[in-house]
Amino acid sequence: MQKIEKLDKVTVKFAGDSGDGVQIMGDQFGNVTAVVGNDFATLPDYPAEIRAPQGTTYGVSSYQIQFAAYDVYTPGDNPDVLVAFNPAALKVNLSSLKPGGIIVVNEDEFTEQNLRKAGFPSNPLEDDSLTSYRVNKIPITKLTLEALKDTAIGHREKLRCKNFLALGIISWLFLRPLDPVISFLNKRFSSKPEVLEANLRVLKAGYNICDTMEIFPVHYQIPPARLEPGRYRNINGALATAYGLIVASHKSGVPLIYSGYPITPASEVLQILSALKHHGVIAIQTEDEIAAITMAIGASYAGSIGVTGTSGPGLALKIESLNLAVMTELPLLVFDYQRSGISTGMPTKTEQGDLLFALFGRPSDSHIVILAPSSPSDCFWISIEAVRLATKYMIPVLILSEQFLVHSSEPWKLPELGEIPPIEINFRTDPSRFYPYMRDDKTLARSWVKLGTPGLEHRIGGLEKSNIFGNVSYDPENHDLMTKIRSEKVQRVAQDIPDVKIMGPADADMLVVGWGSTYGHMKAAVEMANSDGMKVALVHLRYLNPLPKNLGDVLRKFKKVLVPELNLGQLQYVLRAKYLVDAIGYNRVTGKPFSVSELLDFIKEEYKGLKMH
């Protein structure tokens, strides 16, 4: 019987070739992490190339997970455990591994050729370059082939099983039950019994060799986190977005049409919705980005909830159409799953680079509502909120989601469907005294008419219209009025959204403000700063246009305001311009989420300056 050592928190990373099955292994490990009750957050990271040349550093795919006995906000900065399927995976990830960390390598892959491809001058398993780590050389390939030697499947298929052998090994290390993985395999390979059998066999073999070979001196165990009572599941941002849209359609009683053109990382949501037709949702893959948004506009015009999703390059193509929706005052949802860089950039990496584009990147004075989810599960709630605002104010809503959120997963406390408030939509049906640009006094929204409703036939379009009557109008004063109304509509949304909450000590001197997916990283860093004796507060924005109405007052309470962003200072620019506060930016554009420790260093440095001042 092996010893068990208890830990509070661990970060594990799996890394290998794009074809090594690292993502599926990570997903399964994450799933079991959820089942044993740890809180966790994940960071899948993969190259844009589908199958990059084997053994190269640029072909390395990885999956990082942080799990703990308490709240986890991020996938972790530096892994405690690295599973490397080849030299390239070791090379790429070694520098981020914690000193003293555990390395599990597939030693069979450390051939001269692979070492050369990875750029190792000599074999790190044989020289002294890894002495500061606990290295476990395991012949994963040989063990896999050995375990499967009397099975009928081919050599290549045998090799593809090695991720589950490794999962068996790591399951032993963290004393994890195999049952959830076994039931997953049963489902996945139900039609291929021999492949199922092979995977089950290597999974168990991986677990058992740890006992027989005594690879590790101890098991590590992370006690369950004290999460709020309730039922939980593991969710990533793509699923949460799709589920949120379906729930919003259900809660409003209005059908939803999602049209999209394949683009990384937005395709994920298109695919998920395509498989959920039984919920009445219609997902259409269009011929291009412009067709995607204009079909959604057509759907909204007809009386459905029109939704489209894309990423930066696609959003650029959609802008003229987006302005048509602004002009015709139609409800529309546009998801921008922000990815890294300008032009094609780094499609599989994350960034927050589109905020200013979302705010200002349209011809003329064009205002729309902009929201940003703060975590994978928040994508669910943001979808519902976007539908509520778009239909209530008859306005396009742009959701600044992020590549990181699409794939990252976390435990999600499942909501009670009955507790989600209905979205009230009142289609106009009364033909008496109807004009297309008559407005609701409070929201300034014009009425939404389902096409086919008798007596309400009307014409809309991109040409300026007279207020109330809706006829084409070149009247100068009318254009001035309509431009101001379209802007005012967005401002009125501020009355309908929650004020920002200040998290942290009430007497803090310094405030950290951010938006979107960096919430977890900022929260972790701010909590650490406070436990280090600093007094730092945090404000996180989910509403970016309009901004919450108390934000100006909140910002002015603090001596110093820090704005960490995965861009070169876009929210910082907005806050400075709008509230005249001397906001200081912390800006990283590495394609990866923040490192909490680096962010903490920045907070410390700024705090020191504040105190000296």
Add this chain to the structure above:
Amino acid sequence: MSTPVDEVELIKYKPTDFKSDQDVRWCPGCEDYAILKAFQTALAEIGIPREKHAVISGIGCAARLPYYMTTYGFHTIHGRPIPVATGVKVANPDLSVWVMTGDGDAISIGGNHLIHVMRRNVDINILLFDNRVYGLTKGQYSPTSNKGTINKSAPMGTVEEPAEPLALALASGATFVARTSAAYVKHLVELIIEAHKHKGTSFIHIYQNCYVYNDGVFDEFTEKDVRDDRNLILEHGKPLVFGKNSDKGLRFSDGKIEIVELEPGNPPDDITVYDETNLSLGFALSKLYWPEYPVPMGIFRRVSQPSFEDLIYEQVKKAKEKFSPDINRLLYSGDVWEVK
């Protein structure tokens, strides 16, 4: 859902019932007036309630048409009426959806959508106003302008071969393809009604004279005194005969078409009998042009195929039969655990 188009009670309309209170702002002498009138006449004859029609347009002179109608209408942006119309039709298949577009809107900036709507066979009707010039921007050449056309953006004449919209439509898999001229109002009304009856994408290519920037470009085969000799009216099941005295016919063999002189009223057996389901024949005919050949008018192709939106809703229905639409089950899919 509302009542499907083919099940509603028909109403006795006059063409003027479809005329809105807005002043029509096309140039005097523009043939768009004739198309508008034909469209209103056809809708009156079709007789389905006004609120069942959605008229969607892009940008260009033709695109102003929805404002002159009393139906639902959407004047969208340049090149995009087709995907907007697709969105409308998918959202509500019970509507009769019309697209008003021009040669710049549909063949140039929106060319991609034209290909794909036909490939999908969305049940919408597209009226292409082809005047072979950019009118609203004041006289640049368009993708259908004759090679050598001299105008503002081609002072020495265009060097581009023109696109043939019908050939494009046929190649894209369109299931209803027709052509006429805005000068033939009665024929246009008939074709609009046929397009409405057709389930799937209907495409009517309309030669339309631009009085200001490209006047007379179709005259050589549409003028009253020459049209019988220089047009060929396509009629399904009838021999391809043309001429004022019905004294010429077409023979289609080996992918080639030749003109044959014949005795009026007595076409020989080898004159091709027109078949609107024969794609190669339709394609060959779409390439005929005056003065080498008569210009064919009428229905080039009409075949029955399931429509895009029907197939979509069929899948939705099938999925609902197979899987539970319970949202709680969706949310709780995957591994769920309880924290106490």
